[in-house]
Amino acid sequence: MNQHTPITQVVTEVDERREQRWKQYAWRLLPQTLFDPQTQVALDETLTLAVGRGDRQPTLRFWGWSSRAVVLGRFQSVRNEVNADVAAEEGIALVRRISGGGAMFIEPEGAITWSIHAPEAMVKGMTFPESYAFFDAWVIDALRELGVDAWYAPLNDITSTGGKIGGAAQARRGGAVLHHTTMAYQMNMELMGRVLRTSKEKLIDKGVKSADKRVGPLRQQTDLDRDVIIHHLIGHFRARFGLAEDTFSEEELRDAQKRVDDRFGTTDWLYFLP
C-alpha cells in the first residue's frame, strides 16, 4: 500500500471540510418577495445583523425587484456612474447598497439576485478573496448542472465560456457576513448603456471597447425561464446543505422600514459620494 496519502483523497478532505462549513447550520430560505430597491438594501443589513445576534438562522434570500433600479456600490460616486437624467426619464430608482463593488442596472425580470446572511465564523481562517469564491462555489456547480460552462473569476465574478454572468459583493456587520450576488438573466443593453456611465479607464484593462461584449445572460445560455433557474438553485442548495422555507418576521420588516426611513431612503446616504 502506498504510504503517501493519494492526492485525490487530500482534495476530497478539503472539499469535505468546505461542505461541513455549510452543513453545520440549519439554513433558512426567504423566497423571492417583491420589495422596492431601498427596502431590499435595508433588508440586507436587517437580516445580517439578525444572524449576527443569533435571532435568525443563517439565511439564503432571493430578491424580488418591484422596479427598475441602479444599485450603486458602497464607495461609488453617483455622478461618475449614473446618467441621472436618463434614470429620471426612465423611472429607474437609484439606491446605494452596503457592500462595495460596482453599479448594477436591474430590471425586475432581468436579474437573479440573492443574499447569504451567515455568521462570520463560517469563513473563519479564510482570506476575503477566498471567502468570495467559497460563497459562490455552490452556484457554479448548480449552473453547470444547467449546462452553463461557468467558473469563478477572482475577485468577485461569475463568468463562463458564454461571457460574464454576474458579480458578488460582501459586507460584514455585527459578527455576520453578507454575501450577495447578482446574475444577469436578460439584459437591456440599450438602456443599460444609456443609464450607466462606464469610465474609459475601466475599459483599458478589460481590453474591450463595449461593455456588452463581455456578458452572457442566463436566458441566452440556457433558454430557461427565470423562475426555473431560481427553482434549480434552491433545489441544489437544499439537496446539498439543507434548507427550510421561512418568512420575514414582523420585527424584521419593521426594522428594514426604519432603516429605509433613517438611512437607505435618504439623499444623505445616496449622495454620500455625490
Added chain:
Amino acid sequence: MHGEYKTPGGKLVVVDLEVNQGRLHNVEVSGDFFLYPEETLTAIVSALEGLPAKLSEPEIASAIDRATPPGAEMLGTSPEAIAIAVQRALRDGAEGPAKT
C-alpha cells in the same frame, strides 16, 4: 480635478480634488473597490486632505498606508493605486472622465 486608475486585475479608484495654497483640498475617493471596515474610506480621505500637492506618488501612498487602521483590508485597490489616481487628478486638472 479628476483622476482615475484601475488596478490591473482589480478595481477602479476615482479621485476628485482641488488644490488650495499648494495643498489637497475637498478630496473625494470613490470607486468599485472593497474596504473592510467601510469606515476605512474616511481614514484614507482624511490622510489625503491637506497633503502638499507636490508630494511624490510613493509619499502619497505611504501617507495613505499610515492612516489605514490595523486590520483594515483593501480589495481591488491599494495605497499605491489611490496615489496614482491622486497624481492623475493633479496632472489632468480638468473635470470629467479620464482621457485615454
